[in-house]
Amino acid sequence: MKAQINQREVEYRIEGETGPQQAQVLLADAVDLTAGTAWAAQGYTVAPFLSADEQRQLQQGLEALVREALANAGRPVAPDFPVNQYHQIVGDDRDLHLAVINQTKEYRQEHLPVLAALLEARVSELCGRPVRALNPWDGERFFHLRIVRPNRADNNPLHRDVWLPDYRDCLNIYVPVTGSTPDSSLTLVPGSHWWPENRTERTRGGAVYNGVSFTVPAVTGAAEPLEIIRPNPGPEEVLLFSPYLLHGGAVNLNPDETRISLEMRFWAV
Numbered sequence: 001m002k003a004q005i006n007q008r009e010v011e012y013r014i015e016g017e018t019g020p021q022q023a024q025v026l027l028a029d030a031v032d033l034t035a036g037t038a039w040a041a042q043g044y045t046v047a048p049f050l051s052a053d054e055q056r057q058l059q060q061g062l063e064a065l066v067r068e069a070l071a072n073a074g075r076p077v078a079p080d081f082p083v084n085q086y087h088q089i090v091g092d093d094r095d096l097h098l099a100v101i102n103q104t105k106e107y108r109q110e111h112l113p114v115l116a117a118l119l120e121a122r123v124s125e126l127c128g129r130p131v132r133a134l135n136p137w138d139g140e141r142f143f144h145l146r147i148v149r150p151n152r153a154d155n156n157p158l159h160r161d162v163w164l165p166d167y168r169d170c171l172n173i174y175v176p177v178t179g180s181t182p183d184s185s186l187t188l189v190p191g192s193h194w195w196p197e198n199r200t201e202r203t204r205g206g207a208v209y210n211g212v213s214f215t216v217p218a219v220t221g222a223a224e225p226l227e228i229i230r231p232n233p234g235p236e237e238v239l240l241f242s243p244y245l246l247h248g249g250a251v252n253l254n255p256d257e258t259r260i261s262l263e264m265r266f267w268a269v
């Protein structure tokens with residue numbers, strides 16, 4: 001399928017069996033944590049996040065986790081190694097990259113460099129109701145680091161989180177750690193959280209995207225062209241978005257910077 005991000009054409013090749021979709025709107029039967037906000041129709045907002053000190057502590061601590069993961073994978077780096085140069089260390093070494101992302105894709109929140117309660121308080125403020133980073137479906141408290149090397153198929157294909165189990169009813173955040181730019185940050189389709197399932201085609205199960213297997217199903221096509229944008233939060237900001245939005249497919253078009261970001265999900269108390 002042809003896809004454009006910010007009017008620029010990108011490669012988007014999905015393999016996987018597709019099936020007919022229904023006219024059902026998934027969010028209509030779920031908790032909509034965007035409801036009542038000024039950004040409910042768009043399904044996302046970009047806003048200032050923590051205090052400057054807390055945000056720095058968060059970003060620097062997360063960068064240290066990436067260096068630790070590289071060391072655990074057998075490729076130690078200096079304590080001041082700039083992790084946006086991750087691709088220079090890892091290159092096209094698939095085993096090394098997998099050894100790193102198997103550690104960074106999911107952490108328990110006790111490893112978060114600031115108290116999760118700080119993030120919970122700010123996200124509660126932004127959505128106008130109390131939320132916490134505790135998944136009621138599996139009782140877990142996780143956060144995730146996304147590491148996307150420039151011009152490699154490291155990013156998820158276009159999807160809704162709720163096509164996987166355990167992600168109903170929540171809100172998601174994207175916080176830039178390093179290398180997050182207008183050419184690399186998370187992509188999404190504004191307003192698509194209210195689209196019926198049959199407005200897009202998707203794979204039944206996990207998709208193969210630009211040759212790489214993912215657990216999440218992926219969009220394979222749409223009747224109308226998809227308007228995919230990058231809201232691109234700045235270093236002091238957060239992108240708060242409904243996981244019912246179509247998002248992902250955020251190929252990193254930076255010439256020479258790996259993009260690293262924090263993802264964490266919140267549910268109503």
Ligand SMILES: [Fe+2]
Pocket residue numbers: 156159160161247248
């Ligand atoms: Fe997602």
